[in-house]
Amino acid sequence: MDAPTVEVRLEAPAEVPPGVPFEVVARVRAPAGWHVYWGENPGASGLPTRARLFGVVHDAPRWTAPTLHTDSGGIRTYVYEPSGAAVFLARPGTPGTLALKAELSWLACREACVPGSTTVEATVHVVEGARAPKPGRTRLPAPAPASLAADGTLRVCLPAGLGYFPDSTFESLGVVPAHDGTAWVARLPADAPPEAAVVYTRDARTSWYVQLGEIGTHPPCP
């Protein structure tokens, strides 16, 4: 069987001013009929797509929202079908040249699965007086209105009927929020890790996330 050609691109502005954070985007695209897996949780099978960035100080990547893929046997996985991206917020220092390198690895599946990896590069010049880069055109999940009470009750104030994608950490809590008519509600264990996060999706263009440790920065529930 021929290996699928998964396309990977690294996108970054050509010039940025010193000290102003900018986005570096690693895009993956699987060929028609194939999918690769969400970086935060592949679901019931598969392997998460991994992205590592070198050459600049940066935050942990944020991943675009996945879609649900159901294999025979009712195996539900969270995938990019065909494409998704990891977005890094990079923090440039003093003027100079940044040689960026990103290492990506993935598992591409149709019926058969084929692992792959590659390295992609980009160059960014840090220049005094450069125009600040525009906000990214990559659509990331927006912070959902949410609250987390002292007793562990999580409320995510979004409508019913959305796609639900827990990251691996949230999934391991064994708790699935249920909609009570106004919000998605779950009672979380006291030791729920702050990095645990959930993504809700309405369609390919609209998605939200909740990360437990960041709830103070999310909009409040109305």
Place this chain on the structure above:
Amino acid sequence: MFSLLVSVALAAPAAVGQPAPAFSLAATDGATHSLAQYAGKTVVLEWYNPDCPFVKYAHGPGGPLTAQPTKVTGSGVVWLAINSGAPGKQGADPARNVQSRTEYGITYPVLLDPTGTAGQAYGATNTPQMYVIDAKGTLVYAGALDNAPLGTLEGPAAVNYVDAALADVAAGRPVATPTKKAYGCSVKYGS
């Protein structure tokens, strides 16, 4: 959407701490193996697809499943591979399974589950995916083989969860890590 939910509900998986689901399946050599016949022994189940790259890696040179089963069965543990691939799906052809035992040097039975009944009863979704059943027939571990998919370590140190579970069982301790999210190819069920 609703048919999807129904199929998931039917696949309600075996739970750790509960009796392991019974099965009776033919191996590649035609011999039938049932869980009941191994009552009183510790049993390891390995969900298998000879053409899945994770299985190939695990059974390939230096892979985690090249030496482990022989070491384990030498101490009286039963090790069974189960292929729940449906006829026509990748890695499901019985002849390919016979040949793969030679290719990978597998000495334990490879059981064929073409209807997927055993796989669904255990909730197996990946190859490889591992289950450890104690001598009383209780499922005590379900999940990943290790924390190094395709040899790439996740975490500070390598952990083989099956070895860890077997050590706990042998020592009469509760299994410290009774579940770990499995990784691998999807099991190639028929429907």
